[in-house]
Amino acid sequence: MYDATRLPKSRAIHKSQNTDSTGVCSPHLSLKLELQFKRMAASSAVTANYVLKPPPYALDALEPHMSKQTLEFHWGKHHRAYVENLKKQVLGTELEGKPLEHIIHSTYNNGELLPAFNNAAQAWNHEFFWESMKPGGGGKPSGELLALLERDFTSYEKFYEEFNAAAATQFGAGWAWLAYANDKLKVVKTPNAVNPLVLGSFPLLTIDVWEHAYYLDFQNRRPDYIKTFMTNLVSWEAVSARLEAAKAASSSSS
């Protein structure tokens, strides 16, 4: 399991150091890396360009596993704030108008986080999270996805164990992910707003383990929340679609 729990340092400077005066992504970033990053983001099918996209279901559609009240606050307040604050934060800077993925990459700044990273990455992460769930979801995947899980984790149960452990042991705020890189599936846990995009892999599935994601429904019982997510909420269709896109994007890069 990749453990990305080392907290990157934040720096209180206002200008991104990775874009030149014309606003083009830094020449220091190799063209190959930039293309790969664009493909990664595209494959995850999140196009959140400073827009608060509603989840692909009604706010009460995940009941009783995730309450309407949770969606109202989590999407309606937290996610909305990330999007609105990002807009304010990039206004008048060279980041303004840039695609979300560009902002995430340049403000990640190899771990020395720049101010807009938190809002940008969290806007992306939350849209990805809503689309990782569906009413009547959960259970075991099938087909090629199941085959790959069995190949890379020896069994679905082993994958479940590892994903569960990552989600349960991420200290404080963060996320657990199923990700794809170098033709291999792996489980990753990340702190705060960090996501696999900046770590060089394609995100396929995520669970939000910030306390705001589960406190209203589960209080301190994060393990119960994770179990409910896996049993009743995961959209394996979304994960499969992302896997297909990731494989296509991988094979077209050289």
Next chain:
Amino acid sequence: MTTTVIISIFLAIFATSLQNARGATMEPCLESMKTASLPDLPYAYDALEPAISEEIMRLHHQKHHQTYVTQYNKALNSLRSAMADGDHSSVVKLQSLIKFNGGGHVNHAIFWKNLAPVHEGGGKPPHDPLSSAIDAHFASLEGLIQKMNAEGAAVQGSGWVWFGLDRELKRLVVETTANQDPLVTKGSHLVPLIGIDVWEHAYYPQYKNARAEYLKNIWTVINWKYASDVFEKHTRDLDIN
């Protein structure tokens, strides 16, 4: 009757010896080690209302703090075994669990003392010498509170905002720490006077996403007397102004 009495006595002796034997063989490591335990709250669960709800106080103390204590003791036990086995890899690997859970215990033990019901002095401003020291470093008490609230609101993810004494530089500071890192991780000469928990569990049931409002209201139950006592204890030998 006599037989029954004799058998009863025999059984009682046997039971006691079993208990002693169990006591001697159960967790020999922990017996000689001072493990952590959940301190009692110095006030009732509803005593900090309306600033902090009873629901939050119960969950925060009985669930969150208790879990840190339990997991810290578990990690200490594992550490003891690893040390006994000379398993240095495990000793190193256990450090993050110890820091997280031990830090959680240390921080929350201070936090409960940082708070007091209004009728027991919660919210009552500090007097000298702390009061003058605050004015000297932050212009006023309001200045300090504003700085604490701004820094507390800006913590991304989970953490704490601290008002502390820097014994080495002889001044008062506002610092933040991530997750359950105690203030001392920012400098071994830092002494916590007041810590405010800004993990979401500290305010979510009552304030939801409105962390700023939680920070604004918590000052009505801050125990300045505790902060003053700690300050005075540490500055008696220092020449602080």
